[in-house]
Amino acid sequence: MTSARTMDHVFTPSADPNWVISEAGYDCLLEISRGVRFAISNGFLGVRGARAIHRGGRWVATSRTLVAGLFDTADEEEAIPGLVATPDWLQIHILLDGEPPVHRPGDGKSQRRILDMHRGAVITERRLSNASDVGVLIRSLHLACLNQHATALQLIQLENTRGEGEVQIALNASFEGLDIGLLPDRMEQGFGLWHVLGSGKRLAMAAELSLRVDGQKVSPMISGPFKWAWSWKSKPGQVACLERLVTVARGDTDDADPGSDARDALAAAQRLGWSGVVAAHEAAWASRWDCSAVEVEGDPAAQQALRFALYHLNGAANPDDERVSIAARALTGDDYHGHVFWDTEIYLLPFYILTWPEAARALLMYRFNTLDGARAKAAGLGWRGALYAWESADTGAETCPSRALGPDRKVIDVNCGLQEQHISADVAYAVWQYWQATCDEVFLRDAGAEILLETARFWSSRAQPEADGQCHIRGVIGPDEYHESIDDNAFTNVMARWNIRRALDVAALLLARWPERWESLSSRLGLGNAELEQWRSVAETIATGLDPGTGLFEQFAGFFTLEDIDLANYAGRSVPLDVVLGRERTQASQVVKQADVVALLALLPDEFPRDSGEKNFDYYAPRCGHGSSLSRAMHGLVAARLGDTDAALDFFREVSAIDLDDSQAAVEGGVHIAGLGGIWLMAVFGFAGLSLHSDYLAVDPRLPATWRSLSFGVQWRSRSLKIRIGRTTGSLEATLETGEPMKFVICGEPFTLSRAEKLSVRMKSNDT
Ligand code: BGC
Numbered sequence: 071m072t073s074a075r076t077m078d079h080v081f082t083p084s085a086d087p088n089w090v091i092s093e094a095g096y097d098c099l100l101e102i103s104r105g106v107r108f109a110i111s112n113g114f115l116g117v118r119g120a121r122a123i124h125r126g127g128r129w130v131a132t133s134r135t136l137v138a139g140l141f142d143t144a145d146e147e148e149a150i151p152g153l154v155a156t157p158d159w160l161q162i163h164i165l166l167d168g169e170p171p172v173h174r175p176g177d178g179k180s181q182r183r184i185l186d187m188h189r190g191a192v193i194t195e196r197r198l199s200n201a202s203d204v205g206v207l208i209r210s211l212h213l214a215c216l217n218q219h220a221t222a223l224q225l226i227q228l229e230n231t232r233g234e235g236e237v238q239i240a241l242n243a244s245f246e247g248l249d250i251g252l253l254p255d256r257m258e259q260g261f262g263l264w265h266v267l268g269s270g271k272r273l274a275m276a277a278e279l280s281l282r283v284d285g286q287k288v289s290p291m292i293s294g295p296f297k298w299a300w301s302w303k304s305k306p307g308q309v310a311c312l313e314r315l316v317t318v319a320r321g322d323t324d325d326a327d328p329g330s331d332a333r334d335a336l337a338a339a340q341r342l343g344w345s346g347v348v349a350a351h352e353a354a355w356a357s358r359w360d361c362s363a364v365e366v367e368g369d370p371a372a373q374q375a376l377r378f379a380l381y382h383l384n385g386a387a388n389p390d391d392e393r394v395s396i397a398a399r400a401l402t403g404d405d406y407h408g409h410v411f412w413d414t415e416i417y418l419l420p421f422y423i424l425t426w427p428e429a430a431r432a433l434l435m436y437r438f439n440t441l442d443g444a445r446a447k448a449a450g451l452g453w454r455g456a457l458y459a460w461e462s463a464d465t466g467a468e469t470c471p472s473r474a475l476g477p478d479r480k481v482i483d484v485n486c487g488l489q490e491q492h493i494s495a496d497v498a499y500a501v502w503q504y505w506q507a508t509c510d511e512v513f514l515r516d517a518g519a520e521i522l523l524e525t526a527r528f529w530s531s532r533a534q535p536e537a538d539g540q541c542h543i544r545g546v547i548g549p550d551e552y553h554e555s556i557d558d559n560a561f562t563n564v565m566a567r568w569n570i571r572r573a574l575d576v577a578a579l580l581l582a583r584w585p586e587r588w589e590s591l592s593s594r595l596g597l598g599n600a601e602l603e604q605w606r607s608v609a610e611t612i613a614t615g616l617d618p619g620t621g622l623f624e625q626f627a628g629f630f631t632l633e634d635i636d637l638a639n640y641a642g643r644s645v646p647l648d649v650v651l652g653r654e655r656t657q658a659s660q661v662v663k664q665a666d667v668v669a670l671l672a673l674l675p676d677e678f679p680r681d682s683g684e685k686n687f688d689y690y691a692p693r694c695g696h697g698s699s700l701s702r703a704m705h706g707l708v709a710a711r712l713g714d715t716d717a718a719l720d721f722f723r724e725v726s727a728i729d730l731d732d733s734q735a736a737v738e739g740g741v742h743i744a745g746l747g748g749i750w751l752m753a754v755f756g757f758a759g760l761s762l763h764s765d766y767l768a769v770d771p772r773l774p775a776t777w778r779s780l781s782f783g784v785q786w787r788s789r790s791l792k793i794r795i796g797r798t799t800g801s802l803e804a805t806l807e808t809g810e811p812m813k814f815v816i817c818g819e820p821f822t823l824s825r826a827e828k829l830s831v832r833m834k835s836n837d838t
Contacts, residue, residue, distance in 0.1 A: 077227050077311050080348055081193055081209040088373055089188040091730075096121075096173075096181050103737045105134070107729065108185045108192050109402040110212065113388030113429075114138050114219035115318055116401020119183065119192045122160040122224075123208060134158060136401045139394040140320050141408065141463045142252070143268035150471050151463040153397070153408030154252050154266055156273060157243040157296065159316045160212060160224055164198070165238040166304075171198035171206060187381035190216055190355040197231070204233035204304070215347060216354035219388055220335035223347050224314040230304045237304045241279060241314065243296035256329070257295035263329050269464070272321035274328035276336040283310045313344045322393060322464075358384045361783055361790070362425040364753050368778035368797075375726030376753060379746035383421050386743055389428035392435035393464065396743060403740020409461040409469055410436075412493045413744035415500035416673070417700060421750045423500075423507045424760075424784045430504050431513055437497050438517035440466025441524060444494070448528050451488070455527030458497050460490045477697075478649045485554050489547040491532070494525040495565035499673060502572045506762050509787050515587050519576045523595060526573030529566040530605045533612050540613045548626065550666040552648055552656050552697070556626040560615040561670045564623075564677050570609040577602060621682025622689055623667050633659040637692060647695035662694045664701030672704045672755075675711070684712050699728050703748020710756030710772055719774040722752050754782055758795060768815035771833070773797040786812065791823070804829040
């Protein structure tokens with residue numbers, strides 16, 4: 071039997087302060103952003119960490135639960151699907167002698183909220199009292215199970231610290247704010263089934279609550295679906311423990327039965343009991359940390375930023391759901407309506423590919439499952455193959471709005487849905503990277519090859535031969551969204567060329583290794599040798615903007631003729647550059663919103679001849695206004711690779727501040743998950759200099775002066791490796807924990823890494 075005190079240990083956060091983010095007191099101005107920072111997620115459920123205990127009514131921010139893939143389209147003229155808000159299952163109302171207890175000055179700082187990143191849980195503590203001086207200490211923990219995605223748990227312990235009185239608690243799942251079409255089909259005590267008006271999807275929720283006062287179970291008063299209440303006489307020292315298990319299921323099709331799924335999940339969780347649920351969840355987190363932890367010695371701030379980033383990255387993906395991907399704010403906020411961008415493939419996938427291949431595969435299968443939407447988009451615009459949606463929801467149809475509020479709050483046209491087409495090559499890039507790192511043949515044969523071929527086919531129809539003998543891609547937007555309807559964006563064209571070449575590689579690979587599969591796939595796609603020949607010719611003749619003389623890529627045709635503005639004159643500004651300069655002047659200038667040629671350099675460094683990488687970085691970095699949270703990470707990665715570790719560390723700190731620094735209100739709409747992915751990229755691809763090759767893995771480290779060491783783990787072709795780079799010792803240690811011996815290149819020198827012995831190498835370069 072659960073004794074009154076057995077919950078105590080769960081409210082004790084990880085002992086190492088570096089594993090927690092904590093906050094004392096309450097500031098209503100910061101409550102929404104705190105809710106985001108203290109969000110929990112398991113890739114299916116995302117719960118914002120606003121405070122759950124309150125006096126009723128709508129407070130500044132309620133906790134809020136988002137369910138991956140539960141989209142609805144509001145009935146508006148321009149219908150943009152968005153994630154539906156679901157019943158807020160965390161709320162609790164408390165009365166002491168019929169009166170809501172409040173914080174009184176004598177109670178000291180009444181509120182503490184702790185994100186325990188190691189355990190994937192939020193712990194809170196509040197001291198409240200009423201006018202007759204009955205005082206309580208309320209502690210709570212809530213989590214979204216990492217091992218059982220349907221299941222969430224809240225534990226509350228209410229301890230009487232002084233005075234006698236009647237305690238009443240009421241727990242409702244709040245249905246406030248469900249304003250975009252979640253309609254009830256069945257509502258019972260502890261069970262609800264809803265359907266989403268626009269999309270026909272269904273949501274089921276099941277819940278079980280129980281309360282023990284001094285170890286004795288107390289029966290609830292039940293007053294309606296999802297409503298429980300208890301009341302009891304309380305005296306000093308008495309401890310009441312409440313557990314709330316909630317399970318959630320999504321049904322996408324008519325034959326799905328989310329109601330049974332939610333009930334089955336609840337029964338499974340009940341069998342485990344809350345302590346079993348907590349134990350399984352903590353074990354799942356421990357295993358994720360084992361695979362993905364990045365440890366920095368010598369820089370506690372960088373260490374905390376990395377932990378925060380990895381906490382959100384590990385909580386954002388769900389290897390069991392191939393119908394969803396990760397939105398620009400993951401499941402932590404409403405900005406961008408839960409839409410998926412290139413952020414996932416370029417900023418997040420490398421982390422999953424190299425630390426959690428199962429999650430990476432599910433994310434890529436989402437792109438495979440939305441391939442028809444991409445084909446339809448290409449066909450609708452008169453091209454062949456697959457053009458992925460710039461903003462994607464559940465079907466793969468384009469969901470980018472055609473108008474939005476600009477940074478100066480004026481309505482502007484948004485052309486990205488039509489013109490920002492590099493997304494197709496970005497998806498192909500991630501498919502190839504996954505294939506390289508995993509050699510997952512089943513994925514490549516059954517899904518990846520088709521994505522590569524259909525995206526290459528798109529580019530080969532999109533790039534048109536012209537009188538100058540070159541193929542051109544006109545009328546696009548590159549990653550730098552300040553410039554629209556441009557021709558031959560270097561990022562787009564070089565990525566497109568690379569996409570076509572990898573598709574030709576995969577065609578040859580299929581033909582050689584799995585001829586039957588090639589036969590069936592190529593005949594289904596109507597893909598013959600003549601078309602492959604045309605692809606080859608496009609790849610050979612596509613304009614790239616590279617000046618062989620200077621080694622500079624021109625970001626797009628005519629870029630170098632635009633006004634060159636010295637951004638040093640605008641240092642210290644508090645608004646984006648396009649607001650300072652105005653949209654028109656920005657568009658007529660060389661000011662870049664975010665890494666564009668620099669992003670190309672980060673992704674495809676081999677496309678930059680000799681030392682031209684540095685030249686391009688030196689040209690473009692000073693012209694970048696970093697108008698997107700994605701930008702600095704790419705700059706940091708490239709700066710680290712080029713050996714400018716001071717500049718790289720500045721970028722690293724600036725990206726870390728986006729979600730962790732209190733001066734940034736931008737976090738209210740959700741964490742910037744691409745920036746968080748970028749933190750991992752800067753550490754592993756930047757400072758450690760990791761690179762993937764066709765038959766080996768390589769590192770070429772350059773650590774910042776303050777970092778004594780950098781350690782991380784990597785999964786590579788069914789192997790697990792741990793790498794430790796010691797800056798002060800100039801040494802690198804690599805351990806192969808599982809798998810066959812492999813080639814590992816350190817600072818250009820090849821080694822064989824095997825389980826038989828740890829590789830310990832003194833690095834030649836003093837830069838580390
Ligand atoms: C950036 C895009 C990004 C999107 C979602 C925009 O501001 O310019 O590159 O994909 O935000 O994060």
